[in-house]
Amino acid sequence: MKLLLVTPAPNVTESLLGYVLRLSERNGYDTPWHILSFAGFNQREMKTAGFPIQKLASVLGRSTAELEPLSYRVQDGSKSFKLLGQPLGDSLAYRPLRLSKPAFCPACVDELGFIDAFWDLSAAVACPRHGHRLLESCSICANPITWYRPGLFQCKCGADLRDVPLEPVEPAVVEMMQIIVSKVHGHTQLPNFISRLPVAALWKLSLRSLLDLLNTLGNYAIAGNNLDKSSGTCIVSAAVAVLDNWPLNFHTFLRKFDQSQVSGIAKLTLRKRFEAFYVPMFKKRKSAVDFTFLKKEFIHFGATEWGEGIVDQRMIDGMETKQRFMSKSKLAEFVGVDKRTLTTWASQGKIQIKSVDVGGQTRYIADAAPLASPSIVEGLYLDERAAAKFLGLPVTALSYLKASGHYVVRHMPVFKRGYHQADLMSFQEALCSKSVLIAPMSLGEDTLSLEYVMQEIRFWSRDGKGAFIAAYLDGEISSPGRTGDGIETIRFLKTDVVAFASLFRMQASKGAISLQEAAKIIGCTSQAVKDLIGKEYLESSPAPAGLRVTRESVMRFVGKYACLHGMAREHRTTVARLKRLCDQSDLDMLSIECQNTSPSFYVFKGGCAQLENLLSNDRPKKQVSAVESLKRYLENLQKDDVLLPRRAGSPNLKAIAAACNFERSVFYKNPDAQSMLLEFSKGEALRHRIRLQCRPIDALKAYLANLTMTGTPLPRRGARPNMRLIAEGCGFKRDLLYSSSEMQALIEEYSCD
Template sequence: MKLAETVDAGTSSHLSGLPIRPRPGITESRHGYLVRVANANGYGSLTRLCAALKTTHRRTEDVILQSLDLTKDELENLEGPWPWYFRHEDILHDGLCKADYLTGLFRWCPQCLAESPYLRAKWAVKFCVTCLTHEAYLIDSCPSCQRRQKIEHFCTRCTCGQSLSNCKSLQAPSGVLKLQSALIARSRQYEAFNLPRLTPSQWIRLLEKIAALTEPSHKLRTGQVAGLQSLSTSIIVVERASQFLKNWPIGFHTFLRDVQEKGAASFSLQKTFGRLYHWLYVDLHDQEFSFLREAFDAYVNEHWWGLVCRRNRRLENKGANSARASIGLAAKISGSTPTRVKQLHLAGLIEAKKVIHPSGRQSWSVPITSVAEIYVLAAHSIDFRSAAAYLALPRQRVRELISAGVIHPYLSAGKGNSSTWMLPRYELDSLVLPSLQPAPIESPPCDPVTILQALKSWRLESGAFIALVRALNAGQITRIVQTPADTPFGKMQLSIKSLREWLEHWRKEHLLSMSISDAAKILGLKEQVAYDLVEAGLLSARMERSGYARRISNEEITRFQATYVAAATLSKMLNTSSRGLIARTQVTPVTGPNVDGKRQYFFRRSDSELILSQASRSISFPPL
């Protein structure tokens, strides 16, 4: 007959002790120890043992403890809460409460269980997920049948027959092991993140807050985290917390940056960081958690887009080390105006943060590092009217320089919502002192002309001024030695000869049309001859819309050169005069003094071979 049946047959009042009384292990779970006693005496569960020893005049738990006859040292080896149905007062260490422990279930380390087959009290803490001795994760379910183990039926084997000490456990990462070492506060094997030492109850409070922060579905909830009875849920929470506390405070600052990027664009810390702000300064107000607030203050002062000031009464520095300033303060320090600072930001020249409140009011903040940039921009810039006077050029010419990209304005009428211009002074200076290569300088001065004089009297075509500036910077036009060195760009003296040569070359390559005078220069003719050719219809010219000027296209110049040749050109080949050439050939000129009364003879180029062949068999015609 079983021992339990023998006990049940009698009365518990006559039972003075238990036949088998196992001794407690070091830091053994109270609940697990009592279950082990019940199993050793054949009851199968603690509840059956309690029913067998129940009396009317004494508490059952007192009877059990008296029957075990435990010494004081043995009682001190037991840790953790009593079973929930015991009326004994729980004497828990480190400020923990019954809610911090598992209820009805147990976790275990297979290797520890193989060495000593009893449950450790620390395994019952909900946030305990590793064994620090073997650096592995705990297990809470049978690897064979996947059934979670109940503590009332604790045994070294599952009901399916699988040995609980013969299970494979996974290796735990170092970050999780460090956090477990800090939480359990028994092992000093790992350094706990270089953080102040917290009690286990304080660590649990912190882990609950971190779990709610890092889990989106729990972000706005308070209280305990659901599902911690399951080991998988506890592992997720602890792993997230280890990342949160990794390389303190880098991991925390990374988390804050993610929260800020996803949060509302507001100058309110509570709206930006949500419940985190309240938890740091209200829920976790203890002095032991001051390291959290210090790290948060440091992040806000350095990275938050808002302003830290006296209204943020919970912060320590109150803006003393803030990395941002109001737009008014930034303008005052840099010697600018708030409007100008806003315009510089809208133009993309400085960094700033703008927040629009529900009322429509706008708030601005500027990084302290941008204040120096604002000062430099304001000190080294010039408005449009002053720029024209500085260069000694008409304002229209300054607009040409801007349109051509020679000058890049910081602000303009269509940039940054500005109604005024802001031009970089160094780009204006670069026109006078070219940075590419120095232009050739002619000395002593001869036939000089200033750039302003050329612009006013030379009637430069569209695009010629910009080409002139670039040619001057490239050293293609000769300059005259001048003093002083700060001569305005418009008063810079150039060689007339060099300027004319460059201008003729440029016109030949770039102009689509030109005046009759310019066409005569390109053809190497006198102006009157060019006008005669136009009147004779040999050189086509179109009338401008104004009706006062005629223009000749580049294509027409090319066509004329390919169709006609001057008698003077052919006569030079024959070493004779134009009249001598006319007398020696039977070919009739298309125009000339004896043909239509014009000043110069011209032949068709197609007849030139016949003319030359009559004079000499070896003369070749020059290429077009």
């Protein structure tokens, strides 16, 4: 039994439900339900993983085997599920598919001509090719996208889904999408890109394990954050944020998780402290064996970074991780000294020992990092001044970084003073690793080198330069790149440096701000601020260098006066015009004489509303409305017997908006403009027999048929067909001619004739 006239074969990576929608559109139906009804489907059968492909095959005249690769269920009598042959397991409790709430990338579908099966995954929250979020709802009717619509790009309300702007997503999310889509398509080679994700470990996971990991880790990450737990976007984005900047973000997640646990009795071991995370993640799930990389990093975190407890030796055995935190008695045994000696060292600040109350008993956790063995600490030792010179940093900055813990001491024994060369080199590598190597010519004049910041920028604080480097290491300040291998070549945006230095200067001057900052708040010039200080409208404040103004006096002034210069800039007019309006209405103004420039004028805050009202009434009449402009444009087209500019059968909104001298967004926001254009387009289509929204292949056939009918030769460039002119005549992009072998064959056949 075959009921459909047009039955194209499915594409290799096509979504099964997307294939049904494409079939419906090709056969001219306004919803796929007509096809499903013919095939004997129940209401809910289409949007379930148990979609019966044999029913669909019966109305296509195709075998079930042709549709089996697209099926979501393994067709061997088992209860297993799959996606393009990739196993999804025997249960969908972890909700890997989102069949009832479709979402997709219009740009990808426009390029491919079909909906990829990748978009059937709940974890597919962004486009791996274009880097933006997926289309989930119509911008015109605001309703969610549904499978029961007229076509791939047409909403139930009639809107073209290709015109919806989509916001970009974080690079790490795009990289995760590239990994997932490669697994869905069965690629055997790791995607080639530089990433801060643990790409090698993630690539070893099966598709099912990777989806399970994202779902589980994402739910842990958003717990207690008032985020929508039912949102796949929230869950996947949260999981990727934990895996990004690997393994530092994972360590941060574990610390937050530890702090969120509420227990009446403290627990000494890592296993007991993180039981609510460890057992569900690594013990009670089928995918636990695949999460070895995560478990190893969890144990490494507890042994070397955590510091709130100890790791049972049985967990560490077989791993390369060396235990940094241990009990006081075990550390004394390891070093070969008495426990009382460790207590003495702790009182002298040479080591750290933390006390923990466990079940009414006090236990001690000791940090073994300062007690490195002699074999580790061989090398060159430098005093503080020599070490600072070695790095190219001020002594005060190095001292601050060591005290704050950003400079990590791993090779200095507790009994020695100074700095070890190996630690200094590690610190150099840490600084350089956070800045990518780039060509000098790719940087503009808006950047400053670390060497310049350390030598020329004044922070008015002993800790300022060290705090700046600490903020860079913590990710609070980013670097656009470095031009060499040394830390002195690390570059920073000038705006970031100025903002950070201004903060420290304000602290050093007890909250006072610079003249430039005061001028920005008031809306005047720096010279005007000086004159306001001279007239005692503002209060100056002593500072290590330069003249500064107290923030309190600035806020009092702007609470009482408004600067005409700032108002003129805000309303895109002139100070002279505002002053004229004030004079005509007898509004009180404050006039301050300025040195070497014209006076500055300020109006009392109580008169601002009146002045803005006067300015509004003083303006010329508004221009012609967008609807009126569109109406005149359409009337002129009909009068001159000229057709609307179209693209693939639909009105070209961009070209029409440009001709009417307004933004294309008018057609999305103004119902009158939408209705007027739609009615005109329908009438024109009936008058001239224009086929709306035709496929590219149909547009090409119609174009070639018109050439034959009119006797017009095929456009050529030399001896070859001119693809650009042909594509323009068909109303689509030239790329489609190169990507479609069928259209190339049509052109070649026509050219030969």
